[in-house]
Amino acid sequence: MKQILVISGKGGTGKTVLTGALAALAENKVMADCDVDAADLHLLLKPDIKERHEFRSGKTAKIDKKLCEKCGKCLAVCRFDAVSQDFDIDPISCEGCAFCSFVCPQGAIKMQENISGEWFISDTRFGPMVHAKLGIAQENSGKLVSLVRKQAKELAEKNNCSLVIIDGAPGIGCPVIASLSGIDCALVVTEPTISGLHDADRVIKVAKHFGVFTKLVINKYDLNLDMSKRIERYCDNNEVRLIGKIGFDKSIVEAMVEGKTIIEYQKGKASEQISNLWVRLQEELG
Ligand code: SF4
Numbered sequence: 266m267k268q269i270l271v272i273s274g275k276g277g278t279g280k281t282v283l284t285g286a287l288a289a290l291a292e293n294k295v296m297a298d299c300d301v302d303a304a305d306l307h308l309l310l311k312p313d314i315k316e317r318h319e320f321r322s323g324k325t326a327k328i329d330k331k332l333c334e335k336c337g338k339c340l341a342v343c344r345f346d347a348v349s350q351d352f353d354i355d356p357i358s359c360e361g362c363a364f365c366s367f368v369c370p371q372g373a374i375k376m377q378e379n380i381s382g383e384w385f386i387s388d389t390r391f392g393p394m395v396h397a398k399l400g401i402a403q404e405n406s407g408k409l410v411s412l413v414r415k416q417a418k419e420l421a422e423k424n425n426c427s428l429v430i431i432d433g434a435p436g437i438g439c440p441v442i443a444s445l446s447g448i449d450c451a452l453v454v455t456e457p458t459i460s461g462l463h464d465a466d467r468v469i470k471v472a473k474h475f476g477v478f479t480k481l482v483i484n485k486y487d488l489n490l491d492m493s494k495r496i497e498r499y500c501d502n503n504e505v506r507l508i509g510k511i512g513f514d515k516s517i518v519e520a521m522v523e524g525k526t527i528i529e530y531q532k533g534k535a536s537e538q539i540s541n542l543w544v545r546l547q548e549e550l551g
């Protein structure tokens with residue numbers, strides 16, 4: 266089984282458009298949305314949720330008012346000002362360090378696991394999908410990404426699928442690093458701008474650091490042909506395979522408005538360019 270990850274150095278490069286198109290083109294696969302902080306693949310694939318699970322991560326202190334004798338020790342030691350004058354704990358401010366629970370002479374403070382989000386197994390018109398939603402102001406998105414990836418891999422093995430296609434998070438942070446382990450190929454999507462090249466270079470370096478083979482896709486390449494040439498030279502000089510160039514195509518926006526992938530929409534040049542990219546990618550993955 267192969268695992269393909271679609272990433273970008275920054276948001277808004279067309280990563281999810283490409284992932285959705287690959288979902289439409291590939292057969293016998295499981296989809297995974299690992300952009301858990303701002304998941305949007307579901308908008309294109311419209312999953313029908315079959316399983317819903319809680320994601321638990323981190324702990325928050327809770328005071329048992331029946332045991333508390335209002336000695337004020339917890340208030341004094343909390344560096345995050347999470348304990349109020351009435352000895353209530355603000356769950357947003359609490360960092361879960363547990364110091365208060367150690368100093369409380371009454372044993373009145375317990376550390377409770379947080380429910381930080383949810384993860385789902387769904388059916389889509391292109392097959393099964395594992396996705397998640399991190400709660401507002403919750404941390405540990407890397408842990409949730411690892412969970413989504415594990416579930417997607419297990420689902421693929423159970424269903425005898427030959428492929429997992431993963432929509433990764435933008436940037437180079439913890440969720441991206443969690444997305445990269447064990448990947449067969451990372452497809453980096455960029456745009457022909459200086460910042461696009463800079464951000465792509467950063468994420469390619471991160472992928473290389475973790476021993477992941479990267480291929481580059483230039484989206485909207487024809488909006489700045491000089492910059493696209495510069496990105497091509499970058500690829501030559503850095504042993505990065507440029508696997509495809511997608512032209513600016515208003516059909517992509519029209520398809521999104523209709524809630525379709527560009528492959529289903531079947532209009533414009535981008536559909537054919539992505540289909541050709543997919544053929545090349547399959548050949549190279551073997
Ligand atoms: S340390 Fe314990 S007993 Fe003292 S105020 Fe805090 S919760 Fe109450």
Ligand code: SF4
Nearest residue numbers: 343359360362363365
């Ligand atoms: S667990 Fe740490 S951060 Fe939370 S209330 Fe206790 S001392 Fe403050």
